[in-house]
Amino acid sequence: MKKILFATAICAGLMTLPAMAKDKVTTHQVHFDKGTTGTTVKGEVKGYDTVNYKLSAKKGQHMRVNIKSKHANFNIYAPGKGLGDEALFVGEPGIPYKGNLSKDGTYTISVYLMRNEARRGTNTTYSLSVGID
Numbered sequence: 001m002k003k004i005l006f007a008t009a010i011c012a013g014l015m016t017l018p019a020m021a022k023d024k025v026t027t028h029q030v031h032f033d034k035g036t037t038g039t040t041v042k043g044e045v046k047g048y049d050t051v052n053y054k055l056s057a058k059k060g061q062h063m064r065v066n067i068k069s070k071h072a073n074f075n076i077y078a079p080g081k082g083l084g085d086e087a088l089f090v091g092e093p094g095i096p097y098k099g100n101l102s103k104d105g106t107y108t109i110s111v112y113l114m115r116n117e118a119r120r121g122t123n124t125t126y127s128l129s130v131g132i133d
Contacts (some may be wrong), residue, residue, distance in 0.1 A: 023048040025083070030055035030109075030130055037130030038064065045088055045111055046123040050083065053109040055130065057101050062133040065089075065109055066096035071117045071128035079105025 030038050030053045045051050057063060067074050076089040076097055088107075089097045101107070109130065113122055 010133050011046055016079040023050075024058075025052060027048045027052040027054060029053075032132075040127055040129045040131065042125065042127050043111065043124060044125045045113055047113065047116045047121045049112075051111045053111070053128065053130065054083075054106050055109070055132070056106050057132050058104050059101060061101050062099070063101055063107070064096065064098050064129070066129045067091070067111065067126050068129075069124055070109050071113055071122055071124040072116055072126040074112070074128065075110045077108040077110065079103055079107060083110060 004074070026049070028041070028051070030039065030041065042051065043051055063076075065074065065076060073093060074091040074097075075087040076091075077083075077085060081088070088124045089099070091097070109128070111126060111128060113124065117124070
């Protein structure tokens with residue numbers, strides 16, 4: 001009986017691995033063209049995947065971030081923080097971020113789908129505008 005329970009538990013655990021393996025995090029560095037203070041990047045995100053954009057900034061600089069997408073949203077993390085940590089800004093559909101930065105370092109902008117869309121396996125494109133003054 002113990003062998004059957006053990007085998008059942010192992011099989012149940014193995015069945016969750018493919019679902020966990022599908023979630024991926026992709027990271028890109030944000031670069032501004034010489035003489036500019038901002039850029040726009042385009043991409044797509046699907047299901048529970050996340051696309052991270054990293055950019056360096058200095059304390060006191062002003063950051064602007066806006067996303068245009070039917071379903072994608074974004075969060076911003078301060079230097080040394082990331083997925084699973086408290087976000088500097090938690091995005092809401094249609095709400096851009098504008099704020100002065102409190103420290104030097106590499107900031108992370110995470111693009112993702114809200115849980116209800118991710119659960120459906122939605123695939124959506126986005127246009128992310130980022131600026132530092």
